[in-house]
Amino acid sequence: MYQLKVNASEKRDTVLHYAAFLHLHGKLCVVVGGGVVATRKVRNLLASGASITVVSPEITSDLQSWISDGRVHHVARAYQATDVTGAALVFAATNHRAVNEAIAHDADALGIWCNVADDAKACDFIVPAVYEQAGIQLAISTSGHSPALAKKLRDALAKDLEDGGRRFYAALEQLSSGDGTAL
Ligand SMILES: C[C@@]1(CC(=O)O)c2cc3[nH]c(cc4nc(cc5[nH]c(cc(n2)[C@H]1CCC(=O)O)[C@@](C)(CC(=O)O)[C@@H]5CCC(=O)O)C(CC(=O)O)=C4CCC(=O)O)c(CCC(=O)O)c3CC(=O)O
Numbered sequence: 001m002y003q004l005k006v007n008a009s010e011k012r013d014t015v016l017h018y019a020a021f022l023h024l025h026g027k028l029c030v031v032v033g034g035g036v037v038a039t040r041k042v043r044n045l046l047a048s049g050a051s052i053t054v055v056s057p058e059i060t061s062d063l064q065s066w067i068s069d070g071r072v073h074h075v076a077r078a079y080q081a082t083d084v085t086g087a088a089l090v091f092a093a094t095n096h097r098a099v100n101e102a103i104a105h106d107a108d109a110l111g112i113w114c115n116v117a118d119d120a121k122a123c124d125f126i127v128p129a130v131y132e133q134a135g136i137q138l139a140i141s142t143s144g145h146s147p148a149l150a151k152k153l154r155d156a157l158a159k160d161l162e163d164g165g166r167r168f169y170a171a172l173e174q175l176s177s178g179d180g181t182a183l
């Protein structure tokens with residue numbers, strides 16, 4: 001039997017984020033930006049049944065195909081402050097710091113929760129790395145400290161679940177022994 005030795009108080013310098021699963025069916029989610037990050041956020045939103053609007057002059061081919069299928073609404077121009085009006089959630093995912101900051105500010109002024117792709121501390125909510133199988137979802141978060149680590153742990157967990165191995169536990173062990181740099 002393995003003994004986990006992770007000392008949680010040493011590993012984090014702040015409070016934990018509150019874990020929750022959101023029921024977004026029919027709710028407006030505005031994603032600003034049309035690049036790789038915006039595409040990932042939209043891909044994960046699609047399964048939730050949210051009503052998705054993407055605001056961006058340029059978009060990826062995946063976004064284009066969802067727009068062509070009528071699954072995503074596209075506002076094909078640069079962001080304007082009124083774009084966040086009526087949204088349940090906003091995702092600021094442009095490659096311009098000042099624009100992302102303005103989006104967060106505009107959402108905050110309206111009391112709308114905003115995810116800011118380039119500033120973990122400015123996020124009202126963050127997106128975990130998710131493993132889904134048969135409608136069951138497992139979500140991994142580092143409370144924003146290391147998104148790449150969340151992704152690697154999710155991938156290790158997925159492999160474990162798929163072939164009965166113990167990669168996820170081995171990865172956690174490596175972290176707890178202070179040798180997580182190789183992860
Ligand atoms: C706070 C948060 C806000 C949010 O986006 O929700 C955030 C923030 C930032 N990410 C950055 C970088 C990267 N993020 C990824 C990947 C993922 N990022 C995700 C979540 C989150 N990222 C939230 C915290 C989650 C948590 O840990 O609790 C995942 C898990 C979920 C998803 O996005 O769907 C998804 C993997 C899932 C999948 O693949 O399925 C990769 C790797 C890759 O892209 O392959 C890189 C490059 C490598 C690196 O730098 O680490 C930067 C620096 C940007 C810059 O400096 O340019 C910031 C800004 C900052 O840290 O301040």
Ligand SMILES: NC(=O)C1=CN([C@@H]2O[C@H](COP(=O)(O)OP(=O)(O)OC[C@H]3O[C@@H](n4cnc5c(N)ncnc54)[C@H](O)[C@@H]3O)[C@@H](O)[C@H]2O)C=CC1
Nearest residue numbers: 033034035036037038055056058078079093094095117118
């Ligand atoms: N949170 C996360 O998971 C990650 C965040 N990032 C950060 O996320 C941001 C976006 O990264 P990528 O998608 O890779 O960038 P990208 O360069 O692929 O895409 C940027 C998109 O923003 C759009 N855009 C630019 N100005 C705009 C404006 N004023 N209004 C509306 N849309 C505008 C562009 O048309 C483009 O579609 C970067 O700041 C990056 O540092 C990067 C990796 C992961």
